[in-house]
Amino acid sequence: MRTLLKNAKLPNGELVDILIADRLIAQVAPSISETADRIIELNAAYVLPGLVDLHTHLREPGREDAETVATGSRSAVKGGYTAVSAMANTHPVADTAGVVEQVFRLGQEAGLCDVFPIGAVTEGLNGEKLAELGAMAESVARVRIFSDDGKCVHDPLVMRRALEYVKSFNGIIAQHAQEPRLTEGAQMNEGSVSSVLGLTGWPAIAEEAIIARDLLLAEHVQSRLHICHLTTAGGVELVRWAKSRGVQVTAEVTPHHLLLTDESVRSYDPVFKVNPPLRSERDVLALRAGLADGTIDVVATDHAPHPTEDKECEWQSAAFGMLGLETALSVVVTTMVKTGLMTWSQLADRMSISPARIAGYNEHGQEIAEGSIANLTVVDPDATYRVDRSTSESKSRNNPFHGLELQGMVTHVLFAGKLVLDNGVVNARVND
Amino acid sequence: MNSHLLSINDLSVVEAIAILNTAEELGKISDGPMKKLPTLRGRTIVNLFFEDSTRTRISFETAAKRLSADVINFSAKGSSVSKGESLKDTAQTLQAIGADAVVIRHSASGAAQRLADSGWISAAVINAGDGTHEHPTQALLDALTIRQHFPNNGGDLSGLKIAIVGDVLHSRVARSNVLLLTKLGAQVTLIAPPTLLPVGIETWPVSYSFDLDQVLPEMDVVMMLRVQQERMSNFFFPTAREYSKSYGLTNARLACLKSTAIVMHPGPMNRGLEISSESADAKNSVVLEQVANGVLIRMAVLYTLLGGVPLQGGAETKS
Ligand SMILES: [Zn+2]
Numbered sequence: 247m248r249t250l251l252k253n254a255k256l257p258n259g260e261l262v263d264i265l266i267a268d269r270l271i272a273q274v275a276p277s278i279s280e281t282a283d284r285i286i287e288l289n290a291a292y293v294l295p296g297l298v299d300l301h302t303h304l305r306e307p308g309r310e311d312a313e314t315v316a317t318g319s320r321s322a323v324k325g326g327y328t329a330v331s332a333m334a335n336t337h338p339v340a341d342t343a344g345v346v347e348q349v350f351r352l353g354q355e356a357g358l359c360d361v362f363p364i365g366a367v368t369e370g371l372n373g374e375k376l377a378e379l380g381a382m383a384e385s386v387a388r389v390r391i392f393s394d395d396g397k398c399v400h401d402p403l404v405m406r407r408a409l410e411y412v413k414s415f416n417g418i419i420a421q422h423a424q425e426p427r428l429t430e431g432a433q434m435n436e437g438s439v440s441s442v443l444g445l446t447g448w449p450a451i452a453e454e455a456i457i458a459r460d461l462l463l464a465e466h467v468q469s470r471l472h473i474c475h476l477t478t479a480g481g482v483e484l485v486r487w488a489k490s491r492g493v494q495v496t497a498e499v500t501p502h503h504l505l506l507t508d509e510s511v512r513s514y515d516p517v518f519k520v521n522p523p524l525r526s527e528r529d530v531l532a533l534r535a536g537l538a539d540g541t542i543d544v545v546a547t548d549h550a551p552h553p554t555e556d557k558e559c560e561w562q563s564a565a566f567g568m569l570g571l572e573t574a575l576s577v578v579v580t581t582m583v584k585t586g587l588m589t590w591s592q593l594a595d596r597m598s599i600s601p602a603r604i605a606g607y608n609e610h611g612q613e614i615a616e617g618s619i620a621n622l623t624v625v626d627p628d629a630t631y632r633v634d635r636s637t638s639e640s641k642s643r644n645n646p647f648h649g650l651e652l653q654g655m656v657t658h659v660l661f662a663g664k665l666v667l668d669n670g671v672v673n674a675r676v677n678d
Numbered sequence: 679m680n681s682h683l684l685s686i687n688d689l690s691v692v693e694a695i696a697i698l699n700t701a702e703e704l705g706k707i708s709d710g711p712m713k714k715l716p717t718l719r720g721r722t723i724v725n726l727f728f729e730d731s732t733r734t735r736i737s738f739e740t741a742a743k744r745l746s747a748d749v750i751n752f753s754a755k756g757s758s759v760s761k762g763e764s765l766k767d768t769a770q771t772l773q774a775i776g777a778d779a780v781v782i783r784h785s786a787s788g789a790a791q792r793l794a795d796s797g798w799i800s801a802a803v804i805n806a807g808d809g810t811h812e813h814p815t816q817a818l819l820d821a822l823t824i825r826q827h828f829p830n831n832g833g834d835l836s837g838l839k840i841a842i843v844g845d846v847l848h849s850r851v852a853r854s855n856v857l858l859l860t861k862l863g864a865q866v867t868l869i870a871p872p873t874l875l876p877v878g879i880e881t882w883p884v885s886y887s888f889d890l891d892q893v894l895p896e897m898d899v900v901m902m903l904r905v906q907q908e909r910m911s912n913f914f915f916p917t918a919r920e921y922s923k924s925y926g927l928t929n930a931r932l933a934c935l936k937s938t939a940i941v942m943h944p945g946p947m948n949r950g951l952e953i954s955s956e957s958a959d960a961k962n963s964v965v966l967e968q969v970a971n972g973v974l975i976r977m978a979v980l981y982t983l984l985g986g987v988p989l990q991g992g993a994e995t996k997s
Pocket residue numbers: 395396397422474475521522
């Protein structure tokens with residue numbers, strides 16, 4: 247199978263043709279006139295290395311009513327992702343080699359993108375006893391990222407040991423930073439909006455206190471720390487400080503924390519309920535600045551599907567979480583590129599190259615050059631559209647961007663040379 | 679005014695004063711030989727209470743019956759409704775039986791707005807207290823009570839100094855009163871230990887203080903809030919005795935008030951904690967007037983929402 251992409255714009259702005267033969271990029275040149283099974287005229291649309299998500303809740307096993315590995319893979323491809331990282335808070339929890347191998351195999355069966363399981367740090371996410379990290383690392387799934395996401399590894403001794411233990415196989419601990427005592431019953435960002443709405447506050451410092459502690463721990467034991475979904479201006483400052491000291495820390499921000507604020511909560515619509523919560527405008531601006539200057543390494547979706555009944559209720563009874571895979575790139579284009587804060591090269595770095603490097607996904611985030619694996623995403627940079635939650639490939643509909651106008655549309659995705667997204671349509675039969 | 683009363687923010691100054699005036703007119707009629715008005719005959723009002731509050735429910739029920747409405751009491755506490763998702767099922771049931779207005783009391787902040795905005799029901803929704811968010815009819819009845827003691831030609835509360843004392847953080851009564859009393863021109867001061875004022879208080883249109891004794895002598899109105907004993911277990915204050923000493927309306931503090939000042943409490947009172955028994959029963963305590971005005975305000979709100987025209991007069995009646 248040979249596919250020829252005509253008039254593709256590389257992230258650096260160069261216009262080229264790209265020939266893909268089977269799994270690999272065969273040639274990148276100003277003009278290629280070879281024959282191919284499929285020739286796609288891109289009219290100067292951007293071609294990026296396939297997007298890589300470090301934070302994806304696929305819900306399988308256990309909550310197949312919300313999402314499955316297969317539907318989550320479809321959603322990922324629709325959003326331009328060629329690799330996603332399946333979070334461990336499933337039922338049962340992904341805390342053994344058996345469960346991570348099951349998730350890994352489900353991803354391969356779906357065949358639309360790579361699904362790399364994240365392993366739990368502690369058994370059952372209970373924060374008390376380390377899960378068999380080594381067994382998960384040695385399994386077929388080759389787990390390198392470990393996280394109790396959804397919960398914080400709050401016991402400082404457990405966190406220290408986990409950071410140390412994973413060094414032997416170059417693992418990384420991804421922390422959901424939330425001091426549990428300071429966030430009991432917390433419903434939304436603590437500030438002027440929560441004071442008026444009468445919803446229990448989730449203070450920024452409950453996130454920052456854990457980040458500060460973990461930065462010091464990571465420095466002390468010389469381990470790699472990854473901070474999930476950074477949401478506060480203070481958190482950005484802490485990470486910037488730690489990086490200046492040489493701490494091996496990386497951090498992610500979600501699309502929703504780059505765009506939305508706690509003002510949305512005034513509607514009491516639980517589609518805006520997420521953990522950590524939507525913060526203030528000031529935090530949003532600090533996150534954008536941090537992502538632009540590289541303090542924040544990556545954008546990660548925290549794609550968190552929930553069935554309708556878990557959101558169609560009072561705010562305090564509703565589940566935390568938002569969909570993110572299909573809108574992530576558009577949100578980043580709208581908030582970061584259109585505003586002039588970031589270039590397309592930087593976008594490719596934050597959404598593909600850096601996440602692939604952090605996780606060690608060697609077949610992803612590669613240079614678009616001869617010999618690289620053909621994991622590629624095509625984006626029409628000027629196309630705008632109104633988000634419609636009903637058209638999602640996800641099983642769920644908890645889309646906080648519904649009705650918003652966004653810019654930048656994913657049109658084609660090649661996963662290891664296979665055209666899995668063709669003109670915006672997921673092409674599952676490409677595997678036949 | 680919208681078709682619902684979810685928050686004091688739903689009311690303009692003019693609309694708020696119109697409700698107070700309507701309540702006073704209804705009060706005059708109630709004092710006459712015809713206690714019951716035919717205004718809402720054939721209309722169905724549902725009291726949907728997810729949280730126990732006999733006082734508030736009886737007040738709404740009395741108000742609805744005096745306007746000749748049919749009243750259905752739907753007490754949802756302890757039934758299958760305690761899980762959130764069935765708010766929708768309950769709403770759809772009420773829609774099916776043809777409710778014209780739903781009076782909702784719920785432990786979750788925002789529940790009333792959720793019910794009104796969801797599209798599950800077309801009835802008028804009246805918030806009878808949602809979590810720690812708002813309790814708009816309580817604020818309206820408080821404003822009416824204050825106005826009766828300090829009447830002016832504008833029918834508002836301009837120039838009055840009002841203290842709200844106690845657990846502001848967890849109080850829907852405080853939130854609605856801050857919005858309404860300031861809207862009507864009063865200067866509101868909140869007094870509480872710092873633990874019981876919300877983060878973000880500096881964005882509210884009020885001043886605040888941690889020192890009750892300093893503030894009290896200047897006040898025209900002192901509104902005491904109920905303090906729940908269980909707050910101690912979450913470290914909001916050390917002991918009931920210490921709270922009472924610093925923030926309770928003790929007999930000594932009662933003696934410091936202006937001679938014209940009035941003492942208010944939304945009930946139920948913890949005598950001996952936030953208010954001494956003597957203060958609660960003092961001649962300047964208006965607690966029972968608040969209860970009576972509660973019925974009139976709820977009549978006025980139901981009357982206004984379900985299509986009545988505002989009754990005029992009112993403001994100058996008690997000069
Ligand atoms: Zn998380």
